[in-house]
């Protein structure tokens with residue numbers, strides 16, 4: 001196996017009894033856009049801070065091009081970082097903020113001027129050199145911070161929720177900028193967010209964090225099509241979960257039985273499970289159909305319509321299974337059923353084989 | 363014109379301000395005016411008191427002592443207070459509040475008592491000289507009292523809290539993430555200190571330094587107890603003129619000069635920081 005460009009090797013960090021990150025293992029290739037996605041407190045920032053050198057890990061190692069960087073202090077790691085909070089130096093102009101990393105490296109005046117100009121052009125802030133940070137919007141400040149982090153050509157750029165303080169529209173605008181900058185510079189980026197849409201939009205690969213551990217790593221489509229755990233399935237996408245128990249397991253296919261005795265069969269099972277264990281049936285919304293007729297035996301479930309909401313391009317139908325689990329099915333505009341449904345109607349939920357997954361609970 | 367606008371805008375508030383204005387007038391303007399009057403009328407009408415103050419080498423010496431000691435005290439105070447304030451700002455808050463309490467306690471302890479304590483510590487047979495000799499660092503005791511060294515040491519100690527408090531205020535407001543950003547940008551600790559921390563703490567340093575310098579200029583107790591008679595400072599001169607020589611004219615002139623210098627410094631600071639804010 002070749003040495004990975006950046007290797008996060010079994011990083012563990014504890015604060016007293018709190019395990020902030022737990023044996024995080026990840027190999028990142030040069031130029032990759034890797035996103036850490038997970039809920040609050042799942043250890044994303046901790047892992048990033050260890051990379052930056054602000055924290056020492058309790059165990060594990062970080063290797064850049066095969067060399068451990070843990071004994072190198074932050075200021076010699078040559079890593080770029082954009083923070084969640086605005087961290088421009090308030091007493092320096094935009095130009096001097098971007099020049100700062102070059103000045104502390106004692107670079108020549110003309111080279112500094114040249115590089116600052118190029119970095120500001122990269123983030124589309126040409127001509128803002130003399131502006132003070134306090135006189136700029138949040139989005140502009142984060143772009144200056146990006147220029148400051150890139151001006152010394154770091155091999156790795158860390159970004160810890162850099163857009164979380166911005167409103168949605170501005171966030172999407174800067175996401176586009178970040179993609180372009182990633183393509184133009186080819187810098188390796190580690191990006192932290194808890195917004196799945198942002199992660200899917202930006203990343204080459206996504207590492208899903210949960211309780212200090214990485215649950216799964218993969219491209220957006222991989223994670224969506226093939227979630228390894230219940231947590232990943234729940235975190236990516238907007239799926240329905242119906243709770244039951246394993247009625248039979250054959251290889252990695254399972255049959256599930258629900259509380260009222262109804263059964264579904266031939267569902268791909270993720271994770272090891274035995275008969276009788278509690279398990280959830282996950283249904284991806286875009287592959288689920290509502291129909292007046294039942295499907296083949298064990299491949300559909302009867303439901304009762306609870307509520308109907310017209311949303312423009314689709315109609316959301318809130319339905320309830322016979323044992324009481326709720327789920328929402330969307331009907332595209334013009335769907336034959338769309339205009340003819342009423343509360344209390346009995347229908348059948350059907351799915352195409354790749355839309356259903358079974359997860360052992362716990 | 364500006365004051366006219368302010369007065370117009372706040373016209374209705376003038377009635378509320380009246381008691382304060384009267385107080386200020388009675389307790390500040392009147393005594394200063396009286397002092398100023400006496401300085402130009404005693405023993406006879408004219409500026410001769412000021413001429414003597416400015417002209418004689420004895421008084422020049424006293425002015426020099428005053429400004430020199432105040433300057434050195436201010437400098438040393440800044441150098442000691444900055445790391446202390448920094449440590450207080452970043453240490454766990456339980457520890458910080460204990461140390462803070464100790465600093466406040468020392469401020470509330472009687473000034474004379476603290477100065478006498480320093481006399482005991484600094485004298486020829488005092489703890490400091492004996493320790494230094496025991497350690498073999500010196501052969502004969504150092505002369506630490508009855509000179510400006512003693513005054514400086516005593517005043518630095520007295521002034522430290524006045525420097526630590528405003529510095530802590532500004533340092534606490536600095537986001538630690540800004541220093542983390544500086545470090546990742548490649549700044550060593552020294553570079554981060556010089557290029558980020560000190561400029562950001564600048565207003566706190568300036569206001570603390572001004573306060574310490576001005577207080578030092580007019581300080582009486584410590585210079586008179588630790589400085590001896592040979593090394594007079596301005597406040598001692600004023601006391602001597604008024605108390606021993608009953609020369610209100612000279613005393614008033616010296617006091618008035620001190621006031622003018624102080625106000626001048628204050629004006630400079632206001633200008634400097636107003637200009638910076640306006641940028």
Ligand SMILES: Nc1ncnc2c1ncn2[C@@H]1O[C@H](COP(=O)(O)OP(=O)(O)OP(=O)(O)O)[C@@H](O)[C@H]1O
Pocket residue numbers: 015018019020021038039040041042043044045046047194
């Ligand atoms: N300095 C610290 N001292 C004690 N516990 C800490 C410290 N820093 C982080 N933790 C704990 O470690 C865990 C992981 O924190 P971390 O900041 O890495 O989460 P995160 O995934 O970045 O979350 P968020 O999305 O909220 O930023 C949390 O439970 C947090 O409370």
Ligand SMILES: [Mg+2]
Pocket residue numbers: 044045046160
């Ligand atoms: Mg975080």
